[in-house]
Amino acid sequence: MFSNSKTAKILVIRFSSFGDVVQTLSVPSALAQTFPQSEIHWITRKDMAPLLKNHPHIHRIWEFDRKVGLGGLIKLSMQMRAENFTHIYDAHNNMRSHVITWILCPLGIIGVGPIFIRRSIRRWKRFLLFRFRINTFEMPFNGQRDLLEPLQPWGVSKVAPPAPQIFPSEDSTAKAAEVLGDYKGAISLAPSAAFFLKRWPKEYWKDLIALMPTEKFVLLGGPEDSFIEDIHAVAPERVLNLAGKCSLQVSSAVVAHSKAVVSNDTGLLHVAEQLGKKTVALMGPAPFGFPSRPSTKIMEIQLSCRPCSKHGQGPCVNKEKFHQCLVDITPAQVAETLRTKLAEPS
Structure with missing residues (x-):
């Protein structure tokens, strides 16, 4: 055998x-x-x-x-x-x-x-x-x-084995701790995604930060995500912008240092999943990147037009309201879901 x-x-x-x-x-x-x-x-x-x-x-x-x-x-x-x-x-x-x-x-x-x-x-x-x-x-x-x-x-089970399934190196973990400083244990936010239609609106991220005035946040993304600086500007005294400043490996280690994650349908969502982090997943037009672990709460709007494309590359096919699948997920709803997640036992 x-x-x-x-x-x-x-x-x-x-x-x-x-x-x-x-x-x-x-x-x-x-x-x-x-x-x-x-x-x-x-x-x-x-x-x-x-x-x-x-x-x-x-x-x-x-x-x-x-x-x-x-x-x-x-x-x-x-x-x-x-x-x-x-x-x-x-x-x-x-x-x-x-x-x-x-x-x-x-x-x-x-x-x-x-x-x-x-x-x-x-x-x-x-x-x-x-x-x-x-x-x-x-x-x-x-x-x-x-x-x-x-x-x-x-004979392999189709049920995912328990987290963790990603293991940041000691070097990446140390670099993440260095760039985080006082932001170790903050909430990580991943506002970007490969395609625009997979992104929760920029203004909503600002509102989420404003709705949680006692929390510190870390913003993660790539060097091309210049829009993330606008989110940082809403509360620079308690928001750290690391977009474009960390490799994929160091970004993964930053997630490991976080107490929770809010993410669009993007790679950092799956990092959080594979680390077993408390996560809120904002799922929009694409069907094939859905998370699976109980540590993650999926937020989505049930619409007849969803899913509309493999990667969320568009165009939006909703004739009544553009980008409704993510626009109708409100910052207040996400803030409440995040507070519930944070209250759960680790």
């Missing part, structure tokens, strides 16, 4: 993005629960690799640098052939992951090479959902369940 084999090796393939990689961090632990004597490798994009470090169930990280192109990917895949993987899980399902599996699984013939599972993108289900509003997905939406479900033929 594979579960008793001391020489078995499993390869997980997931290159990006930030949020997807963080969600997939539950996969190695789920595999280890089923196959406790396995050796688990992961290939990812070089800039994502630090997120995987220190995970107790990842034994080796293979880093792919996009700068080396297809030739570099083929060369790296040929090196990986020497590992003689027994099982491969393609959790990404794109052209790069196909190249790897073509090389590691000769000819794709059943019984030749590693046992192989590829996560389906479910294009037909997505087509029905977004074009005809016919939802055939398992409800409620759950990002981690969707990553674990393909592994059920191997």
Whole structure:
């Protein structure tokens, strides 16, 4: 039996993005629960690799640098052939992951090479959902369940293993403590998202801060999120703006130092989830990044137009009220939900 084999090796393939990689961090632990004597490798994009470090169930990280192109990917895949993987899980399902599996699984013939599972993108289900509003997905939406479900033929549970599933390094943790200073134990806010329609309105973040005058807040985002400075300006004496000032790894450690998190549907939401932090998730137009842990409270508005797109890239299809899925979640409601979360036992 594979579960008793001391020489078995499993390869997980997931290159990006930030949020997807963080969600997939539950996969190695789920595999280890089923196959406790396995050796688990992961290939990812070089800039994502630090997120995987220190995970107790990842034994080796293979880093792919996009700068080396297809030739570099083929060369790296040929090196990986020497590992003689027994099982491969393609959790990404794109052209790069196909190249790897073509090389590691000769000819794709059943019984030749590693046992192989590829996560389906479910294009037909997505087509029905977004074009005809016919939802055939398992409800409620759950990002981690969707990553674990393909592994059920191997006996892996589709229930996410308990937090934590992300482990900031000592260096990142120390850097986070340094930049936070007196803001350790504050509430972290993640006002940004890859697409505008996934963002709770900027003015609402200001109102949330004003509604909680005894709390300190930390703002997180990327260097391109200049609008976050406007949120900081509402109460600079008790709001720290770290947008664009921290790497993904240090930002994750900042979340680890926080007592709670309020986040749009973005990567830092999944960091908070994987750390088991008390979290309020503001979910808008997209269906595939929904959190799953009891530590997170999902806030959403039930509308016939939701979900409207894979990533929330738009356009808004609500004919009656633009961006209603997030506009109708009020700052007062979020403040009350956050206070309730903070009152819960840790």
